Amino acid sequence: MASAKSTDFTPKYIDAPGELERLCQTLASSPWLAIDTEFLRESTYYPKFCLLQIAGEGALACVDPLRLGDLRPLWQLIYRPDKLKVFHAGRQDLEIFYHLHGQLPAPVFDTQLAASLLGYSEQIGYAQLVAEVLEVTLAKGHSRTNWQKRPLDAEQIRYAIDDVRYLGPLYLALRHRLEQLGRLAWLEQELKALIDPATYANPPAEAWRRIKGATQLNRRQLRILKRLAAWREETAMASDQPRGWVIKDELLCQIAKLQPQTPEALARLRGIDAKFLHRYGAAICQLIAQPSAEDPEADVPHSKARVAEQEALLDLLCALVRLQAAKHGLSPARLASRKDLERFLACPEDSTLCQGWRGELIGKELLAFLAGQKRLQIEHGRPCLQ
Template sequence: MTTIQYINTPDQLAKLCEQIKKESWLALDTEFLREKTYYPKFCLLQIATPEWVACIDPIALPSLDILFEVLYSPSIVKVFHSCRQDLEIFYQLTGKLPEPIFDTQIAAPLLGFQENPGYAMLVSSLLNVNLNKAHTRADWSKRPLIEAEIQYAADDVIYLCKIYQMMLQKLAELGRGDWLERDFAELSNPDLYEVKPEKSWLKIKGKNKLTGKQLSIVQTLAEWRENTAQSEDRPKSWLLRDEMLFDLAKLQPETVSELANVRGINERTANRYGAELCDLIMAAKNRAPIPLNEKGRPVKKTQQQEAVLDILTALVRIRAEENALNPVILATRKDLEELLFNDGNECPLLHGWRFNMAGMELVGLLKGELLLGIQSDKLAIIENKCLN
């Protein structure tokens, strides 16, 4: 069994950094807490290669600057599973993002796995190992960590090393080694990790059912909630839950006493923020909301729309068969509806390997630049030569 290095002094960290400089890739994972804060509290960083494994204690160490300096080297591939939260911590601490990245969750569908598979499922399927879940809910901020907790944390990157090597080999055998470059490059886009308070309302579901005044209030309160949660480092749901934003938008209290009588508003919130919230509500209902600009799917699709979706589905099935993929991995009916009705950049078919495999042609079909026809008794994608 590989000895786990527990790094909690500057001298140990400096020696580890010298080890890291020799590597071409590293498996990484983090342990953090977020139940009582807005920003994740960084508690442990695990790093492994096939030869060694280390658990680094950011709580004990005065600085991680020398570590990040070597980790961010473009000559070292950083391997994660579902890396968005890990990278959010890195970005929060350094204001930068490491690259290049390899994410096993993103790579898995190209090897026949379902979309967004869990780490335990990959370990079980590829390594025939059932992960120990005994410390899933451990308090990683307490010290000292017990030996079993350290082993539990280290196991994640030990197995991640093995999965990465297996995936690289299989991707190479299938000729898909470079398919994921754009997907992985997108993970180092700072826009993914910067929360803009003025746009926080966009993530709230049900906003399209509000009147103009109500929408303006929800937009204003959502921005206030995000700013306040950030400045106080508290979960935003502790301030106002989404359903409370809607209640306030509909009831529109004008005084603290009226606000305090709204069901679900606790006394602390009313006393501390009541006057400010009432002022925000009064101002918001007297100005026009930011337009939704949501095209949205029709409640009931027409036969023509269903037929178009069938044609798009046919193209997906052709390209999936050519690449030995389950068509659902390439695109679901919901993905195709997103492409057809919303024209949004959020559609997965407009990004990464899916865009290269099918998305570009799907867009061409919708624009009339391509046609779906029959050649030699088979469906084929044909250039529309009649298009001027």
Template sequence: MQESFIETQAQLTDFIHEVGDSPWLAVDTEFIRERTYHPRLCLVQVANDRIATAIDPLALEDLTPLRDLLLDPGIEKVFHAARQDQEIFLNEWGALPSPVFDSQPAAALLGYGDQVGYGKLIQQVLKVELAKDHSRTDWSRRPLDKAQLRYALDDVIYLGQAYQKMKQALEKQGRLEWLKPEFETLTTETTYSLNPMDMWKKVKGRQHLKGAKLAVLQAIAAWREEQALARNLPRRWIIKDDVLLEIARRAPLNAQDLEKIRGVDGKFVRHNAAALTQRIQDALEIPRDQWPKDKFRANRPTPEQEAVLDVLSAALRLVAREAGLSPQAIASRKDLAALLNGEEKSPLRQGWRAQVAGKPLLELLQGKRRIELANGKLSLTRQ
């Protein structure tokens, strides 16, 4: 395997020329986002079956050749857990590499486990133990030493090798087509769009609020998101979750009351009180029928529904065993509840999950199937 570190435009041009006709490229990124809203791209690793390189975006003035390479529709881009990498490319270039292959959902279909980490996947597929020494590296610091570059290059060298084995196995099992809808979602821009008015759903502890106070939380969480985006700062640097919850609970309508809340200092009040209290006032005037509803509270199963979910969970284990998959790779209890509630967007009504598990589970709910115990063994049989 030919390896390199690219930090000049000439080196980048030569690399693009060498790999431009590849049918696939393994891709990974290193970034930091502790001090910013958007991830800061610090390194891009790319490999095929012959060449691997780490490209330094902090040293290069123009990444257009790399952009054109990764946006080439004739090259399949291989990632592990692609969402973060794709989000970075969309933010940097305003476009998404396509088509893609993501080894994480592929691993689930091959029985390697749900949401499996990269190191564990490589160990299972290639029997290679990867070093973990640099998982907390500050990739923005220069120069990078040999050990850091070794760690970064291994991320794409072994990913490419695993991809070739996994794709062959998926084709042999007739499951590669099952993944296409998931891969297409990763190349759709709306997948990465955030609606500020939905950010209250990410605030820990929101279940302790209800009614108008939940409307206040929705409004001020949206305000925080807008501020974080505009200033390119982490949300918690604008205001922490626990403080946000307390503001929603008290709903202060003036600067004096806002400043009485623990965690809110005078500087924050001087710069933000007017805008924040106006958002609170507007939220308190929202009609009752327009208050946000927390699905966690609204869709809490009844005791009878919990019993049905237990039955569905047992059936799911039977279906998973037959398919050679882990139940967790197919559906969570929350997904089963969505199926039970008739939600059209339930994962069990979409793609391969509908084919493998959704259809037989619906038939169980409709009385067309039953769980049968015979000779100490459970099975899901047709009526």
């Protein structure tokens, strides 16, 4: 069992400038900082930063940004390049830092990413990972806490502080295992995306990619959806409200399919009320009517036979991925997702599956399979690649 003692300190609740200065002085000598955040975004586009938990060699604390306001000593500490920042599933935490400062702290270590390279589930939760690696059971509850409400009670603070109390020991244990397996370089490749600013930018032109149902549209409908999704993204950003509060995904897809040309036609769609129509009706109809310079022949959808062939090929590649993942003790999703395989088929030379550690483990096998040099077969009742 890995030790869980290195951050076994009495936690502090920091809500005064002098206390923050002393905390940062204490943490200044720690080589790593374990960090987690609590935020709300149910009613906003951008996350509302409510609490920061931090631990290191010598301190364990909750920092209250709503009470403090000025967190410059903390930001200076976190953004120091000689401090390793440790997160678990840190993308949402880092998104907060990106939107607050326009840049990301580095270097970082993500324990969920690290665990996925050691055979754990790609989406393993913090509490489960602590239980499996450190043999410590964390208390449940408070996951739906309103972190904006003050004062926080002792149970809420204890729940929040547990998210970093064991994060340092978890980092040390996982790093040791990765070193033993020679996979630290793999993790470094994975972490590049986590600290790439492009990961946290939401260009409106790319907003359609997040819409469920987009793949069911023909190309003409998809072009309209792209315009509508970009408009919704810009509207949500400007008003700082969730995308779904502007208009829901299903309704965007429905509008793209039916292409109403007038507010009256738009009003006949289920889910369009008078308030929405008054505010956005004219803009939506204008986007639908906007001429396109694209080749009209591109609107011809793929035949059902072609789609079926493509899906069958993807199924075969997914099976190959599962075999390779099992061989190397990895989560199949960490090795290659179905979307990764779709992009690979579209352009193998630019695929991440042909680069770095994935290129060695799966890229070469995929290329050989597509070239007919290898095949999936059954031996002794078990599937294998030959």
